[in-house]
Amino acid sequence: MKSNSQQVKVFLRCRPPLKRELSSGQYRSVVSCNVERPNSVNIRVERDGQTFIKTFDFDGVFNQTANQLDVYKRVAVHSIEEMLKGYDCTIFAYGQTGTGKTYTMEGRPSRETKWDVNSDAGLIPRVCQHLFEELENIDSEYSVQISYVELYNEKLRDLLSPHYSELKLLNDSKGNVIIEGVEEVVVHSNENVYDCLDGCWKRKTASTKMNENSSRSHTVFTITTHVKSRNSGEEDILITGKLHLVDLAGSENIGRSGATNMRAQEAGKINKSLLTLGRVITALVEKTGRVPYRDSLLTRILQNSLGGKAKTNIIATISPAHINLEETLSTCIYASRAKFIENQPEVNQTLTKKALIKEYTMIIERLRKDLYTTRSKNGIYLSEERYEEIMGQLAQKDHESSTLSISVSSLQEKCDELTNANSSLRTELRETLKELKQGNKRNEELSEKLLASQKELNVSNIKINEKEYIITVQEETERKLREETKALRNIMDLLKNDQQIVYSACEELANHHRKQIAVIRRVEDCLYRNASSLLL
Structure with missing residues (x-):
C-alpha cells in the first residue's frame, strides 16, 4: 500500500424485521451479529438440508437496534472534519431495495433536527446542521453551496432547478468528472438548506411488493465549502472541500418485487448500473488494469470516490429475512470486497x-x-478567442479520438482473439456438457442399482435379524434344557441310591424268606415224621 493511500471504509447496517414479514408467520432471521467480534456479522445459509455460517468482517456493524445517531457518529462526523481540511469525501448507501438506504441517508428530517440528538433524521439533515455549527465556531469567513442531482433511467436531472433539462457529465482540464450546468445554491444556514430541499422532493419513487416507497433513482447531494485562511506568508488562501452524500437505488429481484412494464424497465436500468458498480469494485480490488467507469453514468459520478482522490465511506444495508438471503449474501460479498479498494486522498488545491x-x-x-x-x-x-479555444479543444478531442480509435482497433483484435477462444471454449463446453449428461445418465443407472442393492440389503438384514433372534431363542432353550438335564441327572443319582437300598432290603427279605422256608420245611419234615410214626 502506498504511503498516502487509504482503504475505503465499509459499514454494514441490518434493518429490523418489517410488520408484514412478522405477520406472515414465515419469517426467519438469517443474520446475527458476532458478540465476540463486534465488527463481524454471521449469515446462516441452509442448502441441501445442511446449515453453513458465513462470516463477513467490516469497519463497523450496526445491528437491528442501532439508531440514526449511532450511525451518524460512527460514519459521518469525521467526514465533516476532513471536508473542512480541504478533502473531497463521499458517503453512499448500497444494498437491496427495502433495506433502509433512503432512511439512513434522509430519514424523517425536521427543521428542529439536532445532529447530536437521537431522532429519525438521517445523515443529510444531520450533516447540514452539524456543518453550520462547526463553521460558526471558526473565526474565519466561509461560504457553503449545495447541489442535488438525480440519476433516473441513465439520465441526469437537477432536483434544485425548476427546469427538467437533462444534465451532462464532462471531464475538466484536470481529468475530474463534473456535472455541466448543475445548480449550486449558496446557503447561509441550516434553514436555507431546508428551504431548498422542501421544494425539491421530486425523486422518482414507486410501490413494489418489497417496498411501499421504493426509490427508482440514484441521488447525489453535494455540499461544497469554501473557508478563508492564511498561509505561512500571511496571505489569504481559500480552502475548498466537498462532501457527497449518495443514496443509491436498491437492487431488486423483479420476480419477487412484482415490477412490470415501466417498473420492470426501471429495475433493469437500476440493476445494470449496480452491476457495473460491482464490476468496477472487482476491477479495483483485483487491479485488472481497465476499470469500466464509463460503462454507466453512476460509476462515472463515483469515479473519484472509488479508486480516486476522495475519502470514501460505504454503508451497506441488508435485510435479516430468510427470503432475501441471496441478495443479503450478494451485498455482503461486494461490500467486503470494497474494503480493499485503495484511494489516494489529496487535499484540494488552495487558491x-x-x-x-x-x-x-x-x-x-x-x-x-x-x-x-x-x-x-x-x-x-x-468571441474569436473563445472560438479558437473551442477549436483547439476539438482538435485535442480529435487527437484523443484517433488515439482511442487505435486503442479500439487493438481492443477489437483482442476481442476477436477472445471470440475465437470463446468459440473453442464453447465447443469444449458442449463436449463437457455431453460428457456430463452421459455421466448423469450413468449416475442415474448406478443410483437405480444402488437403490435395488439397498432394498436387497434391507431384506438380508431382516433375515439376518430373524436368524439371530432364532439362534438367541435356541441358545436360551438349550441352556434351559441343560439345566433341566442336570437336575434330572441329580434325581437319577438319588434314585440309583434308593434302588440300591431297595435291592439290599429285598436281598435281606429274600434271605429271611429262604430261612423261613427252611424252617417250614424242617417243621413239615418233623410233622411228617411225627405223622408217620403215629400211623405206624
Whole structure:
C-alpha cells in the first residue's frame, strides 16, 4: 500500500424485521451479529438440508437496534472534519431495495433536527446542521453551496432547478468528472438548506411488493465549502472541500418485487448500473488494469470516490429475512470486497486571493467578449478567442479520438482473439456438457442399482435379524434344557441310591424268606415224621 493511500471504509447496517414479514408467520432471521467480534456479522445459509455460517468482517456493524445517531457518529462526523481540511469525501448507501438506504441517508428530517440528538433524521439533515455549527465556531469567513442531482433511467436531472433539462457529465482540464450546468445554491444556514430541499422532493419513487416507497433513482447531494485562511506568508488562501452524500437505488429481484412494464424497465436500468458498480469494485480490488467507469453514468459520478482522490465511506444495508438471503449474501460479498479498494486522498488545491481574483477576472472577460459578439450579431456568437479555444479543444478531442480509435482497433483484435477462444471454449463446453449428461445418465443407472442393492440389503438384514433372534431363542432353550438335564441327572443319582437300598432290603427279605422256608420245611419234615410214626 502506498504511503498516502487509504482503504475505503465499509459499514454494514441490518434493518429490523418489517410488520408484514412478522405477520406472515414465515419469517426467519438469517443474520446475527458476532458478540465476540463486534465488527463481524454471521449469515446462516441452509442448502441441501445442511446449515453453513458465513462470516463477513467490516469497519463497523450496526445491528437491528442501532439508531440514526449511532450511525451518524460512527460514519459521518469525521467526514465533516476532513471536508473542512480541504478533502473531497463521499458517503453512499448500497444494498437491496427495502433495506433502509433512503432512511439512513434522509430519514424523517425536521427543521428542529439536532445532529447530536437521537431522532429519525438521517445523515443529510444531520450533516447540514452539524456543518453550520462547526463553521460558526471558526473565526474565519466561509461560504457553503449545495447541489442535488438525480440519476433516473441513465439520465441526469437537477432536483434544485425548476427546469427538467437533462444534465451532462464532462471531464475538466484536470481529468475530474463534473456535472455541466448543475445548480449550486449558496446557503447561509441550516434553514436555507431546508428551504431548498422542501421544494425539491421530486425523486422518482414507486410501490413494489418489497417496498411501499421504493426509490427508482440514484441521488447525489453535494455540499461544497469554501473557508478563508492564511498561509505561512500571511496571505489569504481559500480552502475548498466537498462532501457527497449518495443514496443509491436498491437492487431488486423483479420476480419477487412484482415490477412490470415501466417498473420492470426501471429495475433493469437500476440493476445494470449496480452491476457495473460491482464490476468496477472487482476491477479495483483485483487491479485488472481497465476499470469500466464509463460503462454507466453512476460509476462515472463515483469515479473519484472509488479508486480516486476522495475519502470514501460505504454503508451497506441488508435485510435479516430468510427470503432475501441471496441478495443479503450478494451485498455482503461486494461490500467486503470494497474494503480493499485503495484511494489516494489529496487535499484540494488552495487558491490565494490573487489567483482567485485572476480566475474570476478571466471568466468575466470571457463572458464579456461572448456577450459583445452575441449583441453585435456578426455571424459569430462567440468571441474569436473563445472560438479558437473551442477549436483547439476539438482538435485535442480529435487527437484523443484517433488515439482511442487505435486503442479500439487493438481492443477489437483482442476481442476477436477472445471470440475465437470463446468459440473453442464453447465447443469444449458442449463436449463437457455431453460428457456430463452421459455421466448423469450413468449416475442415474448406478443410483437405480444402488437403490435395488439397498432394498436387497434391507431384506438380508431382516433375515439376518430373524436368524439371530432364532439362534438367541435356541441358545436360551438349550441352556434351559441343560439345566433341566442336570437336575434330572441329580434325581437319577438319588434314585440309583434308593434302588440300591431297595435291592439290599429285598436281598435281606429274600434271605429271611429262604430261612423261613427252611424252617417250614424242617417243621413239615418233623410233622411228617411225627405223622408217620403215629400211623405206624
